[in-house]
Amino acid sequence: MEDDRLDNKLSDDIETFENCTDAFKRLKIVVSQWLTDVKSRKNMFADVLLAHLYRWLSSGEAKLYDPQLFSFVNNLMQKCFTELIKKFQALGATLIFTSFNKIIIETKRNDIEQARNYVKFVIDTIMKESMFKFLRMSPCEEWKILLFKDRFNYGGMAEGEKTLVKCEFDLKKHLPEKVSIYFLTMIGEFIRRNEAYIREKKNKVLHDDPSVHLDMNLVGLPKEAMDPDDIDPYVGPEAACNSMAHLDLVADLAEMEDITFCRNLLKKDFTKRMFEVIDEIKDNKNIAESQFKEAEREIDYISTEEYEELKEERDSWNFKPRLGSYLETTNPQFELIKFLCKMFSLEEALGGTVNLIKKG
Numbered sequence: 369m370e371d372d373r374l375d376n377k378l379s380d381d382i383e384t385f386e387n388c389t390d391a392f393k394r395l396k397i398v399v400s401q402w403l404t405d406v407k408s409r410k411n412m413f414a415d416v417l418l419a420h421l422y423r424w425l426s427s428g429e430a431k432l433y434d435p436q437l438f439s440f441v442n443n444l445m446q447k448c449f450t451e452l453i454k455k456f457q458a459l460g461a462t463l464i465f466t467s468f469n470k471i472i473i474e475t476k477r478n479d480i481e482q483a484r485n486y487v488k489f490v491i492d493t494i495m496k497e498s499m500f501k502f503l504r505m506s507p508c509e510e511w512k513i514l515l516f517k518d519r520f521n522y523g524g525m526a527e528g529e530k531t532l533v534k535c536e537f538d539l540k541k542h543l544p545e546k547v548s549i550y551f552l553t554m555i556g557e558f559i560r561r562n563e564a565y566i567r568e569k570k571n572k573v574l575h576d577d578p579s580v581h582l583d584m585n586l587v588g589l590p591k592e593a594m595d596p597d598d599i600d601p602y603v604g605p606e607a608a609c610n611s612m613a614h615l616d617l618v619a620d621l622a623e624m625e626d627i628t629f630c631r632n633l634l635k636k637d638f639t640k641r642m643f644e645v646i647d648e649i650k651d652n653k654n655i656a657e658s659q660f661k662e663a664e665r666e667i668d669y670i671s672t673e674e675y676e677e678l679k680e681e682r683d684s685w686n687f688k689p690r691l692g693s694y695l696e697t698t699n700p701q702f703e704l705i706k707f708l709c710k711m712f713s714l715e716e717a718l719g720g721t722v723n724l725i726k727k728g
Contacts, residue, residue: 388436395437403502451499459490464516471505472516478570480510480527513563515555517714523555525563533559539707545684546652547700550645555711558638565629627717634712634721642708642725646701653685653700 399421405414424432425441445468453466462474473490477483484507491505514524523535533556540548660682663675687697697703705725713722 388434388440391434391437392440395441448499452494452503455494455497455500456490459493461490464514465519467519470519472514478566480512483510513559513566515559515711515714517711521711523559525559531560539710542690542697543703543707544686544688544700547649547685547704550649551704551707554638554641554645554708558633558712561633561637562630565626565633630715630718631721634718635724638712639725642705645704649685649701649704656682656685 399418402411402414402418405411406418422441424430425438427433449466449468453463456463456471456473460476462476464472464474466472473487475483475486477486487507494500494505495503510527511524512527512529514522516522516524520538521536523533523537525533535552535556537552537555540551543551656678660678663670663678667675685700687700709722709726712718712725
């Protein structure tokens, strides 16, 4: 059924791109022969040709390049990619970022082994589909915690790291040099504090700390119905359904606990720190400006090296002119708070708290 549906879509696309149907049919024959050579004869040259095919189709300098043919092939790739995304979603994955080269998913698992097993299950299930039998997917990075805006702005702690926070933010280039240090420091601290909270919570569970467990009897459930994989047959279907509902309630309460921690962290610690940073930047910028002005008045009495150092210090607190920019930014404190609020608001649950910071 699925193959028939795809064949119908392919037929519709061929009718739409009438000018390149002959070229595509010939290309399909050639590619099919290369695939046969790779599978049956282990032909390494055919494998290399397949590896470079897309580059030849997409590069304007290649002899095989044709705009209509490339548009047609790219359209088919988009449809195949859309089906792939749907498969990920059907298997319960939360998609963070998708492209032809990389897919970032959230597994909703706090244990790394459970996360790895889940990813393996998802990949193995998808690879069994006939549409994706030639697709190759493998995990390349594992994150304990990740704050992701786009592929140019993200930060987090990779699995296996205890203290090192990786921060890759193109946004820092839009801030003065000294102010960007405040930006990276606060984002890194926010990530580190959240990771420490998650690690501490996990350790409590591993050591069977009673403070992290809920009393099952609070909702009137028999203890035999606590585990959905080991339900007492004498409890009855109604109690079994109540047990599953209770487990969902426990998960929701745990999620609310995490959200409450993030909100309190942002409201009590980081809001105060942000207002302190505003004053620090303002004072340091004024000091650097006054020292440079004094150096200009006494330029005949100071060395060239000292003058250049003071000039560099002043410039490090001010915005550098950027080619193509039409916005004139003069307030580094305002831009810093704006960028921080943007990053914190990536967590939807913190939207209300971030709005309060903006109003303040």
